[in-house]
Amino acid sequence: MEEEAAVERFPGVYAVGDRLATRNLIPGVRVYGERLLAVAGVEYRAWNPRRSKLAAAILSGLGELPIREDSKVLYLGAASGTTASHISDIATRGRVYCVEFSPRVFPSLLALAELRHNIIPILADARRPHLYAPLLEECDLVYQDVAQPEQAAILLENARYFLKPGGFFMLAVKARSVDIAMAPRDVYSQEAQRLRDGGMEIRELLPLEPHEKDHAMVVGRKER
Amino acid sequence: MRAYLARNVLGVIALGEDGRIIDREPYPREPGAVAERLGQGAGLERLEDYEVVTEEEGPNPAGEMLRRDPWGAWGVEAAEYYRLVRGVAVLTANAKLGEVSQERDRELIQALQALQDLEESLNLLTERASEWQALHRPGGADEGLPGFVRGVEGLSSLRERLEGYVTGTMEEVAPNLAGLLGPLLGARLIAEAKGLESLARMPGSRIQVLGARRAIFQHMRGRQPPPKYGIIFQHPLIKGAPWWQRGKIARSLGAKAAIAARLDAFSGEYLAEGLKERLERRVEEVRRKYPSEPKRLRIIKRPKVEKKRWKRKRR
Ligand SMILES: C[S@@+](CC[C@H](N)C(=O)[O-])C[C@H]1O[C@@H](n2cnc3c(N)ncnc32)[C@H](O)[C@@H]1O
Numbered sequence: 047m048e049e050e051a052a053v054e055r056f057p058g059v060y061a062v063g064d065r066l067a068t069r070n071l072i073p074g075v076r077v078y079g080e081r082l083l084a085v086a087g088v089e090y091r092a093w094n095p096r097r098s099k100l101a102a103a104i105l106s107g108l109g110e111l112p113i114r115e116d117s118k119v120l121y122l123g124a125a126s127g128t129t130a131s132h133i134s135d136i137a138t139r140g141r142v143y144c145v146e147f148s149p150r151v152f153p154s155l156l157a158l159a160e161l162r163h164n165i166i167p168i169l170a171d172a173r174r175p176h177l178y179a180p181l182l183e184e185c186d187l188v189y190q191d192v193a194q195p196e197q198a199a200i201l202l203e204n205a206r207y208f209l210k211p212g213g214f215f216m217l218a219v220k221a222r223s224v225d226i227a228m229a230p231r232d233v234y235s236q237e238a239q240r241l242r243d244g245g246m247e248i249r250e251l252l253p254l255e256p257h258e259k260d261h262a263m264v265v266g267r268k269e270r
Numbered sequence: 271m272r273a274y275l276a277r278n279v280l281g282v283i284a285l286g287e288d289g290r291i292i293d294r295e296p297y298p299r300e301p302g303a304v305a306e307r308l309g310q311g312a313g314l315e316r317l318e319d320y321e322v323v324t325e326e327e328g329p330n331p332a333g334e335m336l337r338r339d340p341w342g343a344w345g346v347e348a349a350e351y352y353r354l355v356r357g358v359a360v361l362t363a364n365a366k367l368g369e370v371s372q373e374r375d376r377e378l379i380q381a382l383q384a385l386q387d388l389e390e391s392l393n394l395l396t397e398r399a400s401e402w403q404a405l406h407r408p409g410g411a412d413e414g415l416p417g418f419v420r421g422v423e424g425l426s427s428l429r430e431r432l433e434g435y436v437t438g439t440m441e442e443v444a445p446n447l448a449g450l451l452g453p454l455l456g457a458r459l460i461a462e463a464k465g466l467e468s469l470a471r472m473p474g475s476r477i478q479v480l481g482a483r484r485a486i487f488q489h490m491r492g493r494q495p496p497p498k499y500g501i502i503f504q505h506p507l508i509k510g511a512p513w514w515q516r517g518k519i520a521r522s523l524g525a526k527a528a529i530a531a532r533l534d535a536f537s538g539e540y541l542a543e544g545l546k547e548r549l550e551r552r553v554e555e556v557r558r559k560y561p562s563e564p565k566r567l568r569i570i571k572r573p574k575v576e577k578k579r580w581k582r583k584r585r
Contacts, residue, residue: 141352149370152363153538159360166356169363176325180278180308181359184337207329208337 052085056111058136059093059104066093066101068135072161077131091135095257098129099191099218102257109250110265112214116140118185120208122172122200123192126154127165133189134162143182147171172200175207184210191218195225198240205246211270215246221260234262245269273320275312276333279304279354280344282312284322285332293317296344301357305365308358368467371443371535375465378439382457385432392429395422446530449542450549451523455504459527462501470528470535477531478502478524502527507553514564515556522552 052060052067060067062083067090074089076082081092095102104111113119113133117140124130124144134142144159145168146152152169159165170178172192185208190201201217209215219237221230228236230253238248241264250265273292274285281296293316297304312324325333336343341351399415399422406415433454440453444466447456462481463469469477481501498517503509508519526545533539 149367152367156360156363159356163356166359167363168359169366176328179276179325179329179333179337181355182337183340184334207325207333210338 050083050085052088052090055104057114058138059111060090062090062092066095066104067091068093068132071135071138071164075161077158078126078128091132093132098132099254099258099261099263100129100132100189100216102254102261103216103252103263105257106252106254106263108252108263108265112187112216112265113137114140114186117187118183119143120182120185120188120204121145122188122190122204124155124167125191126151127158129189129191130155130165131158131162134164137164140164140186141166141183143168143185145170145172145178172204175204179207182208184208184213186210186213188213188215190215193218193220193223195223197224198237198244201241202244202246205244205268209268211268213268215241215264215266215268217241217264218254219262219264221262230260230262234264238264241266271320273317273322274330274332275314275317275322275324276330276336277308277312278336278340279308279358280341280346280351282307282314283332283336283343284314284317284320285330285335289331291343292320294343299346299350299354301354301361304354304358305361308362371467372465374439374443375460375467378436378443378457379461379464381432381436381439382454382461385429385436385454388425388429388432392422392425395425444531444534445540446533446542446545447527449540450526450530450545451502451505455502456530458501458504459531466531466535470531472528472531474521474525474528476524477527478520499524507549511553511556512563515560518556518560519553522549522556 050063052062055061055066058068060069062085065081065083067083070082070089070091077091078097080094083090083092093101095105113136115136115138117137119133119137119140119142121130121133121142121144124146127144130142130144141164143166144155146155147170149169152167155167159167166181168178168181173196188201188205188209190197190204192200194200197217197219201215205215217237219234221228221233224233224237234251234253238251242248246266246268248264248266250263252263252265254261254263272287276283279297281294283291284293286292293314295314297307323330341348399419402415402418436457437448437453440448440457444456444460447459450456451459459477459480460466460469463472472480479497479500482497482499499508499520502520502523505523508516508523511519526549530542530545533541
């Protein structure tokens with residue numbers, strides 16, 4: 047394999063050649079068919095912006111990535127764990143609480159958690175946080191990608207239970223699942239306003255074109 | 271006075287309005303026991319005089335305390351705490367997944383039985399229609415026969431839709447069984463076993479004779495040789511084979527069906543094409559090795575001991 051340099055873009059997030067990548071927590075094991083890259087004896091997993099909105103956000107010029115090695119992350123709408131697996135590569139000494147309510151995709155998440163001990167798979171509805179509260183601890187980041195019309199309300203409710211004061215949130219907004227008739231830009235600012243009204247500070251509003259059509263990432267913090 | 275109640279995998283805790291702990295109860299440090307406790311109400315006996323506030327209405331100070339320091343209050347190490355959290359999360363999820371798949375199985379079985387009922391009725395009704403047709407004089411006000419025929423046609427299109435539903439559900443629930451046996455035969459096996467999981471726990475030899483209830487009883491009474499096949503006889507590769515090859519093909523099909531059921535119930539991987547290929551190769555082999563009817567018929571004696579035992583029980 048040709049040797050390339052791995053340049054750290056954010057803590058735990060690297061550029062290897064023209065690819066985004068994270069250091070593989072479980073060397074030799076792929077999660078969703080991604081490429082494995084070896085640089086100076088270290089294995090990285092290529093992070094595909096077409097499969098993961100968080101990768102798309104980083105490549106679209108995200109200003110800050112609020113995930114550290116020891117971060118506690120609540121991930122709402124984890125699906126089969128594509129993005130969650132990269133977060134688990136970054137927060138190696140932290141925890142990624144993955145909430146997903148679809149019984150169809152959940153077995154993949156269970157399989158992922160079997161190898162990755164920082165992933166805690168929670169089969170539950172993100173609209174009913176009190177039902178999984180006994181499994182949670184206070185978190186540094188709430189990451190949400192549920193593609194639901196009431197996404198702002200879901201985020202606020204979960205932040206109320208689980209986000210520590212001053213903690214961050216990242217919300218992937220899918221314009222079409224909020225309002226098909228509205229222009230995407232208007233949807234994004236409407237959702238941002240709802241979050242502000244709920245006591246959140248908005249720090250970035252990042253459209254994800256061309257990686258994801260009609261999607262944006264909203265990043266912000268809970269007031270202290 | 272209010273008491274704020276909250277819990278995590280280590281136990282349940284109650285805080286007074288002044289933020290001090292009023293009561294607490296640790297849970298056993300075993301995921302199964304914890305999952306069970308979390309599935310029940312959170313009651314604490316000493317709180318009878320209080321107005322108890324749980325986290326159902328929103329986060330409360332007790333929950334906040336537990337989430338800020340989940341293990342500190344219980345004198346437990348972080349590693350032990352996280353072992354329990356993971357264990358409980360996985361157990362609860364698996365239990366829920368089991369329930370969901372059981373519900374889906376039950377619905378599939380109902381739809382299949384409705385389909386079979388409909389087929390039986392359609393046979394009767396079509397027969398009746400053609401009998402009626404034979405002595406029907408056209409002309410005049412046609413209230414009788416044409417209306418009846420329209421009704422039968424309506425039922426027949428309902429049958430098609432129901433078959434589409436069963437096929438679609440099978441492709442989702444048990445794609446390997448559907449691929450290997452065809453969706454309807456696959457569904458009949460699931461129905462006969464009363465669920466995909468119980469089918470997946472059966473050995474191939476059992477699946478092979480599934481649905482041959484009468485033949486099995488006759489065998490047990492010592493009146494017949496053991497049955498070679500049950501409802502998998504419906505499979506074209508068995509039905510279309512000469513009688514002396516059927517048992518061997520049925521054995522192979524039963525074994526492959528067992529693998530398919532296990533894939534569908536426990537792994538989700540789709541390998542039906544490979545299974546089908548192996549089955550077809552085995553059929554070829556059987557055809558080559560046993561091309562013609564065997565000359566000597568084995569005479570099977572009634573197993574006498576078994577018969578005696580049977581009679582004794584009946585007395
Ligand atoms: C767009 S996908 C997420 C993809 C994933 N974030 C990734 O990048 O790997 C949205 C997921 O949210 C889940 N979801 C939607 N509503 C939910 C809810 N109320 N509670 C939990 N999960 C939900 C869906 O089942 C689906 O798997």
